[in-house]
Each structure stands twice: as C-alpha cells, then as structure tokens.
Amino acid sequence: MKSLIKSIWAVAKREIDRMSSGTLYILAVLIFPVLTTLFFCSLMKEGVPAKMPIAIVDLDQTSTSRKMARNIDATPASDVVMSLQTEKEAMSELRKGSIYGYIVLPQNLQADIMANRQPVVSYYYHNGLFIAGGLLRNDFALITHTLSAGINIQKREAMGQSEQEIMAQVQPIQLNMHLLFNPRANYTVYVTTIILPIMMQIFILMMTVYSIGIEIKERTSREWLKLSDKSIVVALTGKLLPYTIIFLILMMFQNFMLYKVMAVPMNGGVGWIILSSFLFVLSYQAIGIFCIGLLPMMRHALVLAAFYAILALSLCGFSFPTESMSPIFQIWSYGFPVRHYMHIFQSQILAGFEPIYSARSIIYLLLFLLLPLIVLNRLKSALIYQNFIEDIHKTDIQAI
Amino acid sequence: MKEGFMNTLKIWLREYQVVLTDVGVVIIIIAAPVVYPILYSLVYYPEIVSDMPVTVVDLSQTSESRNFMRQLDATQELKVEGSCISMEDAVQQFKQRKIRGIIVIPESFSEDIANNRQTNISAYADMEFFLYYKTLMMGANFVSLEEGKQIQINNLMQKGLDLNQAGAVVDPILPDDNSIANAVGGFATYAIPVALMLIIQQTLILAIGIAAGTARERHALGTLVPMDKDKMGTFRMVFGKSAAYFTIYALLCVYLIGIVPKIFGYCRMGSFGELAALMTPFLLSCIFLGLTLSVLFKTRESPMMLFLFTSFPLFFLSGIIWPLSNFSPFWLMFRELFPSSNAIFGFIKMETLGATVFECKKEIMAMWIQTGVYFVTACIVYEVQVRLSKRKRAELASTVAQTE
Numbered sequence: 001m002k003s004l005i006k007s008i009w010a011v012a013k014r015e016i017d018r019m020s021s022g023t024l025y026i027l028a029v030l031i032f033p034v035l036t037t038l039f040f041c042s043l044m045k046e047g048v049p050a051k052m053p054i055a056i057v058d059l060d061q062t063s064t065s066r067k068m069a070r071n072i073d074a075t076p077a078s079d080v081v082m083s084l085q086t087e088k089e090a091m092s093e094l095r096k097g098s099i100y101g102y103i104v105l106p107q108n109l110q111a112d113i114m115a116n117r118q119p120v121v122s123y124y125y126h127n128g129l130f131i132a133g134g135l136l137r138n139d140f141a142l143i144t145h146t147l148s149a150g151i152n153i154q155k156r157e158a159m160g161q162s163e164q165e166i167m168a169q170v171q172p173i174q175l176n177m178h179l180l181f182n183p184r185a186n187y188t189v190y191v192t193t194i195i196l197p198i199m200m201q202i203f204i205l206m207m208t209v210y211s212i213g214i215e216i217k218e219r220t221s222r223e224w225l226k227l228s229d230k231s232i233v234v235a236l237t238g239k240l241l242p243y244t245i246i247f248l249i250l251m252m253f254q255n256f257m258l259y260k261v262m263a264v265p266m267n268g269g270v271g272w273i274i275l276s277s278f279l280f281v282l283s284y285q286a287i288g289i290f291c292i293g294l295l296p297m298m299r300h301a302l303v304l305a306a307f308y309a310i311l312a313l314s315l316c317g318f319s320f321p322t323e324s325m326s327p328i329f330q331i332w333s334y335g336f337p338v339r340h341y342m343h344i345f346q347s348q349i350l351a352g353f354e355p356i357y358s359a360r361s362i363i364y365l366l367l368f369l370l371l372p373l374i375v376l377n378r379l380k381s382a383l384i385y386q387n388f389i390e391d392i393h394k395t396d397i398q399a400i
Numbered sequence: 401m402k403e404g405f406m407n408t409l410k411i412w413l414r415e416y417q418v419v420l421t422d423v424g425v426v427i428i429i430i431a432a433p434v435v436y437p438i439l440y441s442l443v444y445y446p447e448i449v450s451d452m453p454v455t456v457v458d459l460s461q462t463s464e465s466r467n468f469m470r471q472l473d474a475t476q477e478l479k480v481e482g483s484c485i486s487m488e489d490a491v492q493q494f495k496q497r498k499i500r501g502i503i504v505i506p507e508s509f510s511e512d513i514a515n516n517r518q519t520n521i522s523a524y525a526d527m528e529f530f531l532y533y534k535t536l537m538m539g540a541n542f543v544s545l546e547e548g549k550q551i552q553i554n555n556l557m558q559k560g561l562d563l564n565q566a567g568a569v570v571d572p573i574l575p576d577d578n579s580i581a582n583a584v585g586g587f588a589t590y591a592i593p594v595a596l597m598l599i600i601q602q603t604l605i606l607a608i609g610i611a612a613g614t615a616r617e618r619h620a621l622g623t624l625v626p627m628d629k630d631k632m633g634t635f636r637m638v639f640g641k642s643a644a645y646f647t648i649y650a651l652l653c654v655y656l657i658g659i660v661p662k663i664f665g666y667c668r669m670g671s672f673g674e675l676a677a678l679m680t681p682f683l684l685s686c687i688f689l690g691l692t693l694s695v696l697f698k699t700r701e702s703p704m705m706l707f708l709f710t711s712f713p714l715f716f717l718s719g720i721i722w723p724l725s726n727f728s729p730f731w732l733m734f735r736e737l738f739p740s741s742n743a744i745f746g747f748i749k750m751e752t753l754g755a756t757v758f759e760c761k762k763e764i765m766a767m768w769i770q771t772g773v774y775f776v777t778a779c780i781v782y783e784v785q786v787r788l789s790k791r792k793r794a795e796l797a798s799t800v801a802q803t804e
Contacts, residue, residue, distance in 0.1 A: 024698075028705045039713055042728070049726040094580060095755035096762070097745065100723065109573075116568035120576045128581035128752045130590045132723040134534060137577070144575035145545075151572035159559075159569075168518050172551040175544040177537055180494060180502070180524045187722070190530055195712065202709045210705055299424045302704045307432075310711060314443050320587045321531060324449050326442070347495070357495050 007229050011238025014227060015211070019242065028207055029243070033250050036199045040192050041257050047186030051079035052132055055102040057090050058083065060109040068105060068147055077139040094126055101125035101136040103143065113151055121147070131187065180351070188262050193345060194318045196254045197338050201284050202309045204247050208288025209305045211239060212379075213298025221383035232380040236372070240285050251277035267352030276344040276365075283337040283368035293375025296382035297389075312336050340364045404636060411640025418611055419644065424700070429607045433599050433652050440595050441664045444588035449535045451479040454501040455490050458483045460509035468505060468521075468547060477539035500526045501536040513551055531587075581667065581752035592666055593748050594720050596656050601686045601740040602711050604649060608641075608690035609703030616698060621796075624695060625782070625789040634783040638775070642687045649683050661751070670750035677757050678746050681767035685739040688774035695781045718744035742766045 019025040056072060058065050073080045081099060084090045090102040103123040106112075112119035123140040127133035149170055156166045215221040228235035255273050258264045266273075287308070292301040313319060315332055316339040322330050333339055340361040347353040382388050419425050456469050473480040481499055484490045490502045502524040506512075512519035523540045525533040549570050556566035582589040616622050625637065657675060661668050670678075697703050716722060717735045724732070724745075735741040746763030749755035757764065 024702060024705055032706070032709060036709065036713055040716070043716060043731055044722055046726055049723050052723055052725050091580075092759060095749055095753045095759040097724075097749065100725070113572050116565060116572075118568055118571060118574050120574045122576040122578055124578040124580050126581060126753065127579040128590065128593075128720070128748045129723055130721050132725075133579070133582070134530075137579070138537075141575065141577070144573065148571060148573050148575070152569055155569045155572065165516070168516055169552060169555060171548055172513060172516075172518060173544040173548040174518055174520050175541055176520060176522045177533075177540075178522060178524045179533060180491075180526060187530075191721075195716075199709065199712060202712075206705055206708065210701060213701075299700060299704075302701060303424065303427055306704055306708050310708075311439070313712060313715075314440060314591075319591070320444055321449060326445060329443050353495055 003229075004234065007227065007231075007234050008238040008241065011224070011228050011235060012241045014224070015239045015242050018211075028203060028210075029246055033200060033203050034253070037196055037250075037254050037257060040195055040199070041262060044187050044192055045262070047188045049131060049135060049187075050076055052077060052101075052136060053081040053099045054078040054136065055082045055084050055090050055093060055099045056080055057085070057087055057102060057104045059107045060105050062110040064110040064113065065105045068109075071147065071150075072103060072143050075139055075143060077135050091124070094124065100129060100132050101140065103140060188258075189264050189350070192262065193258055193264060194316075194338075194342055195313075196258070197251075197280060197341055198312050198316070198318070200247065200251060200254065200280075201312055201338055202306075203250075204243070204281060204284040205288050205291070205305045205309050206302065207243060208240065208285045209292045209298065209301045211243065212236075212289065212292045213296075213301055216296055216382060216386060216388060217298050219386055219389065221386060225380075225383050232376055232383070235383075236289060240289075244281055244285065247281045248278060251281060264350075266349055268348040268350075272344065272348040272358075275362075276341055276348070279362065279365040280337055280341045283365050286369050286371045287337070289372040289379070290375055293372065293379035293382075296379065312338050315339075316342060318342060334364065337365055337368055404633070407633070408636045408640045408643075411636055412643045415611075415641050415644035416648075418615075419607065419648070422611070422614065425607050425610055428603050428610065429648065429652075432603050433656060436599055437592065437596060437656060437660045440592060441588055441660070444586075444591060448586055449531050450476050452477060452501065452532060452535050452539075453481045453499045454478050454503055454536065455481050455493055455499045456483045457485070457487055457490050457502060457504045459485075459507040460505050462510040464510045464513060465505045468509075468543065471543045471547065472503065472539060475539040475542060477535045477542075494524075494526070500532050503536075503540055516555065581748070588664070589666060589752070590720065592661075592664070593751060594715060594718055594744050596660070597682070597718075597740055597744045597747055598711060598714060600649065600652070600656065600682070601714075601738070601743070602708075604645060604683075604686045605690040605693060605707060606703045608645065608687070609694050609697045609707060610700050612694035613697040613700035613702055617700060621792050622698070623789045623792060624785040634779055634786050637782050637786070638688075638691060638778050641691065642684070645687045645690075646683055649687075653679055653683070667752040669752065669754040670747075674750055674757050674760075675747075678743065678750060678760060678764060678767075681764060681771050682739050682743040685767050685770035685774055688771060688778045689739060691778035692774055692781055695785060714738055714740050717741050720744060720748065736766060736770075739767055739770050742770075 019029070056069050058069055069080070069083070072078075078101070082093065084093065084102070087104055090099070090104075093099045094102065101124055103121065105121060106119050109119050109121075111117075121144055123144065125133055125136040125140060127137070152170050153166055156170070157163075161169075215224050224239070225232070225235055228238060252274075255277065259266045259273075288305065291305045291308075292298065295301040295304055315322075315329060316336045317333050318339075322333045322339075325333070343361045344358045347357050348355070419429065454472070456472065458465050458469065469480055469483065472478050478501075481493075484493070487502070487504065490499070493499050494502060504522040504524075506520055506522075508517075509519050511517075521540065521544055523536055525536040552570045553563070553566045556569055557563065561569070612624055615626070616624055619626055657679070660666075693707070697706070717731070717738065718741055719727070719735075727735070742763040746755075746760045746767075749760055749763070
C-alpha cells in the first residue's frame, strides 16, 4: 500500500516536471481556460440585453402618432435610434444592421382610430438574431398591446365608464409569468452557467489525450510504465492526478465567478458544487483515456476527442431541448457528462430540490468512470510495444 | 519572372500533395465540413418546440376553467398533460421532469369573469431552457388575450354595442407581427449559418497549422521551410500555398453554401455574385491568418490543443447570440481580429434578409482589411522562416566542410 502511494507520487512528480517544461501545457491547462472563463463572464454580464436599436416610421404625423412614438421610446428593451420617412429606408437600415427592428405607424392612423376602422400597426424584427429577435418581438407585442389598451381606455371613458370599471374590464384575464425555482430570467443564469463547463470539457478531454499520447509518440511510454511498477492503473492515476487537481481548481474558479461575482442564485450547498465538479472532471478524464486507448495514435485520438467535444454544445440539450430531437440524438445526449452536470446544477444548486432527484445524474456520471476499463489492456500493450507510432522520415536531410 | 511563376506553381501543386496525402488533414478539411452541417441539421431538425407538456392546476373546477384548459391544449405550443388539484402535485410532476410548465387557474376564475373583475392566471416555466419559457409564454399569453377579448366583447355587447363597435373598442389598432428572417423561429435557421462559416474558418486554420507542425517534424532541424529547396522565396511560398487552400475551399463552399442549404431548406436569398463577393475576402483572410498563426505551432498536435477551443467563443463573438448593440467596446474591437465575426453576420444578412453587397459594405470592407493585414503578417513570418532555413543550411554546410 505504501509503495503504491509512493509510485503514484513518483509518476505525478514526473508529470509535473513535464508540464512545467512546455509552453503548450501552460497555455492549454492554465491560461486559455482562465481567459475563456473571463471572456464569457464579461461578454454577457448585463444579464438581459437592453436598449436594442430600433426605428419608427411615422407615416401619419398627427398628434396621436407622435404621442405613440414617444411611448415607444420609453420601453426598456429597445431604443429608438432613428425616425425614418419610408418603410423601404427602414428595411435597408435593418439589412445593414444599424437597427434590429422597426414599427410602422400607418397613414390615417388617427382618423381610423376615431372612426372605429381598426388601423393596422406593423412591426418588423430581425429574427436571425437569437436573443435580440425574441426579445424585440415581445417588446413590440407589448408596445402595440399597451397602445391598444390606452385607446381602449379612452373610448370607454368617452362611453362614461368609471375608472374602476375600466381597469377591471380592459384586461379581464391577466397573465403572470414566473420561472420555476429561478427568480431571475437572465442570460447569465441560462447561458454562462452551462457554456463555462462546456468550454472546460474541451480542455480536460484534449489534455488527457495529449498527456498520454505524447508518451507514445515520443517513445517515453516504457520509462513511464517502469516508474509505475508496470501497473497501468498506477501509471494513469499518477499521470492524471495533477490534472484532476488543476482542473478541479479551475472549475471552482468558474463557480466562484458565477456565484460570487455574477451573483447567480445558489440554493444548494457548496457540497453539491464540489461533488458535481469533481465527478465532471473525472468523467471527462475517463473519456479521454477511452479515446487514446481506442486509438493509441495520438493525432487520431485527438481528432476523435475534438469531434466529440465540439458536439457537446448542440447535443447536451442546452441550446435546443433533447425532447424535441429525434430518438437517436436523445439517446446520444446521455453520452455527454456535461448534460448530467447541468441537471445536477439545475435541480440542486439553482432549485434546491431533494437529493433524490439528482441520484440518476450522479449514477450516469459514475458510469463514465468505467469506460477506461474497456481499453486498459489495449492501452497497456500500446505503451509497451509502441506499435502505434508513425514513422517520421526526415524529408530534407538527404539533400545536405 | 517566368521562373518565379513556375516555382509558385510547383509549391501550389506540392501543397495539394502535402494536404491530400495526410489522413489527419483530409479528415479536417474534407470529412469535418461534409459531416458537421448534416449532423447539425439533423440534430435541430424539428426546429421548434411544439406541444410542450404542461399541467394545469385547476382550482376553479368550472365549465369556464375547463374551456380555458381546452383552449390551451388547442395551441400549437402547448399540450395539457392533465390537471392537478394542488400546486404541490404539479411541482412533484415537474421535479420528475414529466412536465415543463405549470398553469394555475385561480379558484375565483368564473366568479371574477361573471362579476367583471380582473382574474389572474399564473404560469410557471421550466428554468432549463429559454425556449421552454418562450413557448409557455406564447401559448398562455395567446389564450389569455383571446379569452379576455371575448369577455370584453360580450360585456360591451350587453351594454348595447354591436359586434363591430365592440371589436373596435377592444382592438382599436391591430398589431401585425412580421418576423424578418426565420419566420417560424426555427433553431436550425439560427445556428446553421453560424456553423457553416465557423467550420470554414476553423478547419482552414487547423489544417494549415497541422500541415505546418508536420513540416517542422519532418524537417531535420525543425524549420518550417525545408532546407533543401533554395528557390522557395517568401512570396512564392505564400502565393503557392494560398492558391492550393483557396481552390480546395472554393469547391467546399459550393457544397456548404450551395448544396447544404438547398437540401435542408434554409433561407437562400443571396445571389451567386453577392455570395462570392462575401466569401472571397473571407477565404483569403482565413488563409492568411492561418499562415500567420502556423509559425506558432511546433508540432502537428499543437493546433488542436491551442486553437480548437476558440470555436465556442467565436460563435458568441459573431453577434448572432448576444446582440452587438450590447457588446462592450473592448469586445467589439477584439471581434474584428477574426474573419468569422464579419462573415457570419454578413452571410446571415445576405441569405436571410436579402441584403445586397452595398448593404453588407461594412462586413466586406472589414474582411478585405483583414486580408491585407494578414497577408503582410504572413509574408513577414514566412520571410523570417525562409531566412532561418537558409542560415541553418549555411551553418550545416560549413560544419560539413570543416569536418571534411
């Protein structure tokens, strides 16, 4: 037992030496993960985009339309940056990208309202923009609804209804929207909390494959295995242990940014954060071992890992719900630890549910840890026989 | 002059050989661009969330509340999975992820309506996705407004107004909702154009980087430029290599921009000429940026380790997810370093809004500036590398001469 710890320690020390010798390690393990974390925290720090540029096309130019234009300017989501003469101009500005939407107050607006002719107020928004399109649509719907209700009230006043009566009748059914267990409908909570682990999985996965693959490529794998008393388990544990610790610290840095700096609501214990982060790092290291064990030629294993890691954003069910995908992708989505991590985050940390509701996610994460067992023997023989090395011929030496 | 041309041609053809005989590079520049768009399109195929399962907590238990429930079920967005008698029951179902939203009809629902009082419907959405929130809100809001209008019209008609008059009081102006680009709000329509442009830039830079890393591994003294060829001048290298990548990617663009959107039915409003005006500076700036960055990659694995991760931050820098109007000045400037930022925005404008070349002036100009700047940097780094190779070769020759 004592000798076991000793050899793991020896391997870990060897790995730390290797790490500190190359800039690639320092960039891929420290600098880039920290910079991307800061990037995402800084980019969407507002939470919800406000004051998005829109235009008004007032074809009526009456006191009613001008009053409406002033009311439109007062809503928080949009900011009227230009008043234009024609719809054509507005469409061109929208195409150029200087505005994201516009509203058209039609000719004869005032006269039509007076005469009960129900004029049509059209609004246009750039729905190729994911967040902005949806928010502006809501904003425009709210604007027209408010304008409509304002006239509704005036007409009822003219009919002699009392103020109290009007307020009760003008909107008989009021809808109150709530987010369950998430008091704040903002994109920091929704996007940043998930995109940070998605970034981290790339770094963990690629680094795991690299740190093992480089031993095969540079033919140092026998020396590594010898230091581990010829035990593949000791070899892998010792090698990956420093990364486990570093990536766990990086995960805690992300969590610190999220819960302390960005003030994401936290209803679960710190214990859940540490446990889920720990399992997250371990499962991705396990997948990394699986990749290099399956394809012991490093460059092929890296392509495999990259292919898988890039798909996480689409398939973990964060950008688009898995329930709406076809069955094959629903099953595939279980193969991403970040999905289970996300579920633990949502039900334990954000909502503070009873632990039983996360038991399944924990079991899934633990299952990933069994993956390396499948390839252990194959990997060990690759380390010993070094039979997966590409022969590099020096192509320009003969000439000299 | 003629010799220069012949040499450029030689380097050009040699680059095809380097790229196309390397399985790793072929996977990145052929397999990835072919497979990813199809995979993404299939993942997002249903495009929108419809018939989202919700439960109704019906505290009123009247014919009015049951009618309201039927109206909710009839919307495209929602599917009522059943009703609960208490909020606790509903929350239980929610925790088990059986339902994605809860709608509560108050006990006083029918009374309120009968007595001309405002009644309050509460809707609780799943926090997991904004799409769920959006879907629940659209469905519930639509039914609340429509039912509300009906109630108002009935009340006003009891007061002696005719249907037209009552309608004009309730709806004095009619809103007309026009979604420009992506009318149905399909998710693939947001994501695929971004993915297409990013695939081009990322695979190009990775492939050029991998080829450069491999070259260093294959050359005796780790130089980027082979030592045995003394006719490899800077401009010949840069032009020859660029020509090879440009032609390969021009062909790929036919598939990515011409065929993929056609198969899956994405917006295709840009004409060939307009798209060519956008893609030419994009490809050139990506190639020159790739050549510039390639000197940083010492081994063939380094690009995958040091550049792959930028794909997600670049996705967000495009301005398609988080609006550009809410970028800080620093990120607005940082964004201009990468050709993809302007290409994505320009591509979406052309294909989904029908913007002309003139209306994409800003994006196209920015990419030509990038082309110019990165061409200069690529020439500088290659000049340095060419000189380095020559010097090493001279040193080696002199040592060989001395030993002899």
